[in-house]
Amino acid sequence: MKAFTVVEGVVAPMDRANVDTDMIIPKQFLKSIKRSGFGPNLFDELRYLDEGQPGQDCSSRPLNTEFPLNFPRYKGASILLARENFGCGSSREHAPWALDDYGFRCVIAPSFADIFFNNSFKNGLLPIVLDEKIVDELFTKMYAEEGFSLTVDLPNQCVRLADGTEFAFEVDAFRKHCLVNGLDDIGLTLQDADAIREFETQWQAKSPWLFREHSA
Amino acid sequence: MAGQTLYDKLWQAHLVKQRDDGSALIYIDRQLVHEVTSPQAFEGLRMAGRKPWRISGSIATPDHNVPTLHSERSAGVAGIVDEVSRIQVKTLDENCEEFGITEFTINDVRQGIVHVVGPEQGATLPGMTVVCGDSHTATHGALGALAHGIGTSEVEHVLATQCLIQKKSKNMLVRVDGQLGPGVTPKDVVLAIIGKIGTAGGTGYAIEFGGQVLRDMSMEGRMTVCNMAIEAGARVGMVAVDQTTMDYVKGRPFAPNDSEWEQAVAYWETLHSDADANFDAVVELDGAQIKPQVSWGTSPEMVLPVDANVPAPDDFSDPVKKAACERALQYMGLTAGQAIKDIRLDKVFIGSCTNSRIEDLRAAAAVVKGKKVADTIKEALVVPGSGLVKQQAESEGLDKIFIEAGLQWRDPGCSMCLAMNADKLGAGEHCASTSNRNFEGRQGFGGRTHLVSPAMAAAAAIAGHFVDVREWN
């Protein structure tokens, strides 16, 4: 997993409440065999005027020019500013996969759906809960200033504006540790690699037949 | 100190590290891999630049998506008509090739449903921890292994670390004493258990199936019982190791060889619950009372003996169950009070990881031999669980018996168990199925599944409706 320490980036809006995972990545794309490559289909039904099909080349599809992510000013955005209950709906891990693949590292909203919130941490995407008033303020500033960007400082648990204003946010200590160090569950387990090897050595002595190489 | 259960022993033997938060790192001996739940796991490895921890720990085979019609099968992966299925199977081939994992590919005689292939190859053995990205992994517990299903993130975790982060379950003993009557099979035993404890009865537990009925049962029968532990809510189902287990394992390709055999047996002989072991819950059934079972509703716990009548919502006092019964009757197109034997069938499916082994096929063939499938049956499929089961059945002439009776003899795979390939029910069709799930739409949109044993499904194919195999001749 990518480590998340300090991220500075352009902020893009998803200015509606209850954005569900079907909106984030519609179901026809779940047939994919990949965990990457969902970026072009992020918010597919909002971004394009036609109906997206899995495996399709999106570069020639008609864009919905009224959808903010298609505005030149939000190009390359890495921070998504959203409204309450972001990520509700199904448990698909494809939702954070799609946001990540598009290039977002962080979503800021007044509240998140539970499973999405969890899945995000597992995939190196930082969901930040800020007070509704602060989120409102950020939306206002973002609309007013082209190229509006923020600094998300995870070690210090704050979101920083260019003028130095800081908004503190809460994050579970264990999750923070994993993100800052780029540790997913696998990374964590691999910290115990010696213990695993030690186990294997004695286990192999007891059950050598379990460790035979074989070929098809 | 009280003795240990089989589950306690297997857990203890594989404990790499106990963590402070109650979770533990458990070593996994065998991971079985199939095409549906593995692609993102391999992709995850690639993206993180990781290699599998121990390549010999994994074995793969495609099963869910493979076509079962020989004509479509013969061209191999390239011949799979459905594009999504073809890509998934092809991706499994490519991933196994890239990472060096042993795979039994589509037309390898050893290919089949993962849960049939594992024990058949000796790739799942007593005393092992076994996982697979599939909820019916408990099947392998029949060998005295600790086996359960996992999700895609965990598939990747096991590939990368050969371990899983787990919390220990509670212990439940389901004891079936006495003897089964003629015509009553392991499928009826497990359906009766689920009927008794309900689909959530085993939630949070590892179930050990024991008692005289299990001791007398063949390995294949024990697999059928353990297979459906998940339908009783338990991720783990298992049976103690005994002579039947050892006899089954000996000589299989991945089993211990002659020089290791004594050492293996010495360990395996300890794989049973101690006499003074403590179970958190005990459930008892009398084997002699179990009759052939038929599920009437849309949950495996909605099951009754074949001589019973479909229940009415008012038979249930619990309002949730009452409502569930009402909904199920409507979905299934059944009338309260109707005799189960009067349920007319449109299709018959004999197969799935529950009942597609050689003994299942023999039992079904014995019932249909010399008879004809009823005119009203639109389609009756027999789908062996693996290429080797198919070969064995053909060497015994079972394929001819089925074909002469009017059933179709297919190539191995999951087939109509979950209808990911072309084998499926049409809306409203009733199917006598030897599979394990009767959920709405499981075998096709609007399809109506009745779970039964292979003998019961075979008899239903001939009669066109359910019959009591105990009265079959």
Ligand code: SF4
């Ligand atoms: S046969 Fe059915 S239950 Fe078994 S693994 Fe295949 S799809 Fe799953």
